[in-house]
Amino acid sequence: MRNAFAQQITALGKQDPRVVLLSGDIGNRLFDEFKATCPGRFYNCGVAEANMIGVAAGLAMNGLRPVCYTIAPFVTYRCMEQIRVDVCYHDVPVTIVGTGAGLAYASLGATHHSCEEMGMLRLLPGMSVLAPADEWEVRAAVKAALRHPHPVYIRLGKKGEPVVHTAEPEFRIGRAIPMRSGDAVCLLAAGTVLPMSILAADILGQRNVSTAVYSVHSIKPLDTELMAAVFARFKLVATVEEHSVLGGLGGAVAEWAGELPSPRPRHLRFGTGDEFLHETCEQEEARAHFGLTAVAIADRISRSLAS
Amino acid sequence: MSALPMPVAISPAELQRLSRRIRYKLIEMSHRSGAPHLGSAMSCTDILVAAYFGGVVQIDPKQPQDPERDRFILSKGHAASALYVTLAERGFFPREWLETFATHGSPLAEQPAPNCAPGVELATGSLGHGLPVGVGAALAARIHQRDYRVFVVMSDGECNEGSVWEAAMFAPACRLDRLCVVVDYNKWQATGRSNDVMSLAPLVKKWEAFGWSATEVDGHDVAGLAAKMSRVPDGTGQPVAIIAHTVKGKGVSFMEDDNNWHYRIPKAAEVAAARKELGVE
Secondary structure (H helix, E strand, C coil), rough: HEEEHHHHHHHCCCCCCCCEEEEEECCCCCCCCHHHHHHCCCEECCCCCCHHHHHHHHHHHCCCCCCCEEEEEHHHECCCCEEEHHHCCCCCCCCEECCCCCCCCCCHCCCCEEHHHHHHHHCCCCCCCCCCCCCCHHHHHHHHHHHHCCCEECCCCCCCCCCCCCCCCCCCCCCCEEEEECCEEEEEEECCCCHHHHHHHHHHCCCCCCCEECCEEEECCCCHHHHHHHHHCEEEEEEEEHHHHHHHHHHHHHHHCCCCCCCCCCCEEEEEEEEEEEECCHHHHHHHHHCCCCHHHHHHHHHHHHH | CCCCCCCCCCCCCHHHHHHHHHHHHHHHHHHHHHHCCHHHHHHHHHHHHHHCCCCCCCCCCCCCCCCCCCEEEEHHHHHHHHHHHHHHHHCCCCCCCCCCCCCCCCCCCCCCCCCCCCCCCCCCCCCHHHHHHHHHHHHHHHHCCCCCCCCEEEEEEEHHHHHHHHHHHHHHCCCCCCEEEEEEECCCCEEEEEEHHHHCCCCHHHHHHCEEEEEECCCHHHHHHHHHHHHHCCCCCCEEEEEEEEECCCCCCCCCCHHHHHHHCCCHHHHHHHHHHHCCC
């Protein structure tokens, strides 16, 4: 994903002289081509994220299109107030890109986990929150963000994620992408959990549970048109994300669905829990800890349907 | 007096009279609106007068969005009343707006909102934001190959914020020599002496050590301030830091260096006494 980001931002930087890339002392060699082809428009801002966000706001206020890139927790939690005041309050087009989001850096410990940042950023007025699912969606999300005249946050995994799409999908902020059709259960997947969600749908299909899947890359704005259709049609809706079940896609959908008249479909939230992960483990083990595997998702949905 | 066209160059005596009149207006506005931070506003008044009336900030009040204008950011947003009065005096917006200060629906809130009034470059109020944004503005000038300068006025208490020192390390690395910080060093912050709360001194050496061309000046010597600020860029290739020694509540004997005026609102009798001391008709 990060290579796709680097390639896309380089391509956009070549086309648009307003694109400025700010890095928080990360991406060694990743941006060599950007630096070579967009001279004077790459700045390593050091390990100083609060300043980086303020600098980006200052650039955006003066007609440029800055993109801030570093590891997700540091470009979000660390400088939350700068994002709120400098970027969102002024409503300037700054794109913030968090790499290694969710549990991608599971082995580096909870300082490097990022399972709350979508919820935090979603609260900020005017901020869009995007979780692309694979490298094709990353490319599309970066293009959409740089066309968007307001703040955008994009969370990335790291590298080597499975590729789901075969080409760049039609991508609009606030509009989910249909992946599988079905009529009993609907899985709404945000980000790199899309492959496991598709797999879970396949498992449910083998159990004769027809399961639809959407790539809900926009956590904010939420695709409320789709939500209305989904909650009118399916008997069970499940949100899946590598993020806390509080505040992310699950939280957003629950907030939205909470105002629907009863009876309404059951909504199951798959995500990380209200805890720090203290286990030493890799990403797959961390996901399993939180029940984020295709089998665990399918099993919980089957149990829910039977109850 | 009427709004002045740019560039402005008026006599030292006139600058002093203007400072006194602005200070009186601040006292009156605080009294009427009940808005605090009067001591902080009076402390930086001469810095604002130097910037806008000492021929420093190159900006046409009739074209406040001109891409070539110098940017002036009052990062210590709690002193916004001083910025508003200065901008009104300079002709950015009608003086009548000042009468609405901090009242419901006014463009002029106690601390400025984004694009609230012509000439206000940044919504401030949370400390430690003006310098990073100013660095971004200066970097934008470099990228756009424009010649404008960026001035950021901060308080000494504001120098407690880590983001200030992040920006202080970054700007010299980018050799942003058209960037100038003025620290309104009145030796007080909200609830204590700034050098008791944090180890702030020696401020000039700190900025120097961070890679800035740093000097100090009497922050109430308008001509001296204007001379130093006009010298940006100063030929060193470094950003410029001016440590302006000031007195909180400057200009009125019973307010000077009394930190109660960080929050106190002047009563009618105090307004009248201040008026007399400031020699405002």
